[in-house]
Amino acid sequence: MTQPSARIGVYICHCGTNIAGTVDVAALREYAATLPHVVVARDYKYMCSDPGQELIKTDIAENGLNRVVVAACSPHLHEHTFRSACEEAGLNPYLCHMVNIREHDSWVHTGPAATEKAKDLLRAAVQRVVWNEPLERRQIPIRQSVLVVGGGIAGIHAALTLANAGKKVYLVEREPSIGGHMAMFDKTFPTLDCAACILTPKMTAVKSNPNITLWTYSEVISVEGYVGDFRVQVRRKPRYVIEDLCVGCLECVEACVYKQPKFADEFNLGLSKRKPIYLPFPQAVPQVVLIDPETCIEFKSGKCKKTCVEACGERNAIDFNQKETIETIEVGAIILATGYQTFDASRISYYGYGTYPNVYTALEVERLINASGPTGGELVLRDGRKPRTVGIIHCVGSRDEHTNRWCSRVCCMYSLKLAHLVKERTGAEVYNFYIDMRTPGKGFEEFYNRVAEEGVHFIRGKVADVYPANGDGQLTLKVEDTLLGQVRKIPVDMVILAVGLEPRADATEVRRMFNISCSSEGWFLERHPKLAPVNTFTDGIFLAGCCQGPKDIPDTVAQAGAAAAEAFQLLDLSAIEMEPNTAYVLEGVCSGCKTCVGLCPYNAISFLADKHVAHINEALCKGCGTCVAACPSGSIRQHLFEDEQIFEEVHGIMA
Amino acid sequence: MPETTAPNGQSQAADFEPKIVAFFCNWCTYLAADLAGTSRLRYAPNVRVVRVMCSGRVDPQFVLEAFAQGADGVLIGGCHPGDCHYQEGNYKALRRYHLLRRMLEQMGVEPERFRLEWISASEGERLRAVVNDMVEKVRALGPLRKNAAAQLLEEATVR
Numbered sequence A: 001m002t003q004p005s006a007r008i009g010v011y012i013c014h015c016g017t018n019i020a021g022t023v024d025v026a027a028l029r030e031y032a033a034t035l036p037h038v039v040v041a042r043d044y045k046y047m048c049s050d051p052g053q054e055l056i057k058t059d060i061a062e063n064g065l066n067r068v069v070v071a072a073c074s075p076h077l078h079e080h081t082f083r084s085a086c087e088e089a090g091l092n093p094y095l096c097h098m099v100n101i102r103e104h105d106s107w108v109h110t111g112p113a114a115t116e117k118a119k120d121l122l123r124a125a126v127q128r129v130v131w132n133e134p135l136e137r138r139q140i141p142i143r144q145s146v147l148v149v150g151g152g153i154a155g156i157h158a159a160l161t162l163a164n165a166g167k168k169v170y171l172v173e174r175e176p177s178i179g180g181h182m183a184m185f186d187k188t189f190p191t192l193d194c195a196a197c198i199l200t201p202k203m204t205a206v207k208s209n210p211n212i213t214l215w216t217y218s219e220v221i222s223v224e225g226y227v228g229d230f231r232v233q234v235r236r237k238p239r240y241v242i243e244d245l246c247v248g249c250l251e252c253v254e255a256c257v258y259k260q261p262k263f264a265d266e267f268n269l270g271l272s273k274r275k276p277i278y279l280p281f282p283q284a285v286p287q288v289v290l291i292d293p294e295t296c297i298e299f300k301s302g303k304c305k306k307t308c309v310e311a312c313g314e315r316n317a318i319d320f321n322q323k324e325t326i327e328t329i330e331v332g333a334i335i336l337a338t339g340y341q342t343f344d345a346s347r348i349s350y351y352g353y354g355t356y357p358n359v360y361t362a363l364e365v366e367r368l369i370n371a372s373g374p375t376g377g378e379l380v381l382r383d384g385r386k387p388r389t390v391g392i393i394h395c396v397g398s399r400d401e402h403t404n405r406w407c408s409r410v411c412c413m414y415s416l417k418l419a420h421l422v423k424e425r426t427g428a429e430v431y432n433f434y435i436d437m438r439t440p441g442k443g444f445e446e447f448y449n450r451v452a453e454e455g456v457h458f459i460r461g462k463v464a465d466v467y468p469a470n471g472d473g474q475l476t477l478k479v480e481d482t483l484l485g486q487v488r489k490i491p492v493d494m495v496i497l498a499v500g501l502e503p504r505a506d507a508t509e510v511r512r513m514f515n516i517s518c519s520s521e522g523w524f525l526e527r528h529p530k531l532a533p534v535n536t537f538t539d540g541i542f543l544a545g546c547c548q549g550p551k552d553i554p555d556t557v558a559q560a561g562a563a564a565a566e567a568f569q570l571l572d573l574s575a576i577e578m579e580p581n582t583a584y585v586l587e588g589v590c591s592g593c594k595t596c597v598g599l600c601p602y603n604a605i606s607f608l609a610d611k612h613v614a615h616i617n618e619a620l621c622k623g624c625g626t627c628v629a630a631c632p633s634g635s636i637r638q639h640l641f642e643d644e645q646i647f648e649e650v651h652g653i654m655a
Numbered sequence B: 001m002p003e004t005t006a007p008n009g010q011s012q013a014a015d016f017e018p019k020i021v022a023f024f025c026n027w028c029t030y031l032a033a034d035l036a037g038t039s040r041l042r043y044a045p046n047v048r049v050v051r052v053m054c055s056g057r058v059d060p061q062f063v064l065e066a067f068a069q070g071a072d073g074v075l076i077g078g079c080h081p082g083d084c085h086y087q088e089g090n091y092k093a094l095r096r097y098h099l100l101r102r103m104l105e106q107m108g109v110e111p112e113r114f115r116l117e118w119i120s121a122s123e124g125e126r127l128r129a130v131v132n133d134m135v136e137k138v139r140a141l142g143p144l145r146k147n148a149a150a151q152l153l154e155e156a157t158v159r
Helices: A026-032 A050-062 A075-088 A102-106 A112-129 A152-164 A197-207 A251-255 A297-301 A307-315 A362-368 A411-426 A444-453 A507-514 A553-572 A626-630 A641-654 B031-039 B060-068 B089-106 B122-143 B147-153
Strands: A008-013 A038-044 A067-072 A095-099 A138-141 A145-149 A168-172 A210-216 A220-227 A231-236 A325-331 A334-335 A359-361 A387-398 A429-434 A456-460 A465-467 A473-480 A488-492 A494-500 A541-543 A577-578 A583-586 A605-608 A613-615 A637-639 B020-025 B047-052 B071-078 B114-118
Touching: A008 A026, A008 A112, A026 A038, A026 A067, A026 A095, A026 A112, A026 A210, A026 B071, A026 B147, A038 A050, A050 A067, A050 B060, A067 A112, A067 A473, A067 B060, A067 B147, A075 A095, A095 A112, A102 B031, A112 A444, A112 A641, A112 B047, A138 A325, A138 B089, A145 A152, A145 A325, A145 A444, A145 A553, A152 A168, A152 A197, A168 A220, A168 A231, A197 A210, A210 A444, A210 A473, A220 A325, A231 A334, A231 A456, A231 B020, A251 A307, A334 A553, A359 A362, A362 A494, A362 A541, A362 B122, A387 A411, A387 A473, A387 A488, A411 A429, A411 A494, A429 A473, A456 A473, A541 A553, A583 A613, A626 A637, A626 B089, A641 B020, A641 B047, A641 B089, B020 B031, B020 B060, B031 B047, B071 B089, B071 B122, B089 B114, B114 B122
Parallel strands: A008 A038, A008 A067, A067 A095, A145 A168, A145 A334, A168 A210, A334 A541, A359 A494, A387 A429, A387 A494, A429 A456, B020 B047, B020 B071, B071 B114
Antiparallel strands: A138 A577, A220 A231, A231 A325, A465 A473, A473 A488, A583 A637, A605 A613
16 A cells, blocks of 8 residues: 555535534634645534535635545534545545544533544545555345334324335234234323224235235344344244134133133233233224133143133134244344333332232323223222222322433323323312422424313422321322422322332343443433434344334324335435455465454454465455454455554544 | 653653544444533543444544554443434444454553443533543543554554
């Protein structure tokens, strides 16, 4: 590698006052002009704007630039912009290098030190870019199918959007039915649409869409590959019922040797019972029963009369010998829609959840007031009485430094909805205990006013204690009413805890499997909070719904649509260009020591026995550079991160 | 760089501003520094970041060269164990770090001057804390001793 005769243009962005308010851009420009090989140095208010890019293009043409340095924001934001501008002007995009003087400088430092740092970084870039070489991007074909993980409303909407656009979709859901949390709700705020009425048509559309392969009761167990070509293994758990043969007639359930349901029903959160053979809930998709081997007599003793098999008759759908299967699929993109879990209310002991029977979580109450729920939609206490007074405690496991610090965004609104429904169904007096009422959203504030006008009581204060009132089974809520400025004790028949949303317990394992990042709270991290909210830092993997953070149904659906559009856009390219920062071997220098071979996590390095040298398969190389750093003879090199380039960056910093 | 060197080679000047060369991986620590920026977290302006795709790309020669050129400290930032974008590059970085650290110590470079830290993309606050802590510790040590640097210059001719 020899140093070519470089003609460098340096462009310094003001970013309005974001950079220019801290860094002396004029001094930086003057300094840049003094650096070797710099032919032109300019500063401009917004380099990323069209006129800003035009400056670069014009200079490339008129000043014969063969290198460009842009000192602006993070390359994660605009490297693509400036490389493209260079490319449009006929300069190889990899002869452009960015200097981060915003995120790494003007936004975190003050005074002359910020300008000094900018000079150092700029000098480093100018020295480095001299050694940059023109590179070509590799073309990788994209598989024309998408994996959607999670069959809640987010995954359902994303899958349908893609399938309706003609793309092949694999929808993988852990539970025996799709539907997610939304299927458990009664009404949705603020319009009070029946959740099932708007969700179940979409669920059946998933089942009937020929472009969707629906795998419920299944989990992704491994992910390999990269954008355009992911290889995914899915474990399909045995339901002991052959999906293709079961018609959902439920005669087997009727015929089960257990005449009455006896075991806690998961879908109803244990508020009702089911048999060992059961349909998760009436509108389940697929309409296929499953057998719980933990409770089925045949599995426990092998001595059941198997009346279910008898009832199934010629359909022969029941198979006690069914084994789990592992399916391998190849997809071009992945949408993660793995959702959330609700806060475990027993973690806050003074609210008495799990201790006092009439303390419920909001999700349990959703089931209780649901027409298909355990009580047929009647809101009753555990002893069958109707509650006359109900207290709803907001922010349980939200906005609390002892549990979760974030606002879960949906609890105020669903608490208002529950207040309305409880009052409508039972005529009870309803008290809402809130810290702040948060109702930003279309029609939300109006709904709040409506519920207030209906006579629901609102008490601003955090409930400090829940304890039994004298004798009659009531519970007393002790709260400081911060508007009255006094402590109040309010007796109620029923307490509803507005539990917050939190990342699923296995979110860390899931994100590692898919090689994406999490926020410090554990939500999956988007590529950019504003401009790439459904992308991740791993190309080809997108996010939808609450796995990225708490959100309501409209936002979830909007985000799922966006994720589907991103995946569609990717697939529609039919081939994508890969960054050319791969490693390569100088065969004449390689000593054949094989140090590198075992280091590569992608098995991209092989040993050519005939030539006694290492060989790197460029199609498999992801460009991490580990082998480059390890090569004792310096025969492995990396495009775009050549030793000379990095040494020169260091020299530039220290010069 | 303002600098006063005492006879023993150790600067005690209060106005000594150390210069630290950092190698941050593209996927975690570089993004943590971006996040510190968008969050407007103020921290010591003494660190200059060289972006590499993975901490596993950091060739020990880069570190030696930075010290040889007079850097008062070198900081490598990578993803937390188990989180590497390239599966295990950070483990490779860790192995080299331990060897290199011992070698540098024998050359007279104090261990506080060379650090490897795991900082994830969401840890802007940690990025600030690590940088501030390292700058304070290196400031307390004073500039890299010239004799150590000279020795390095002689020995680091592996290029």
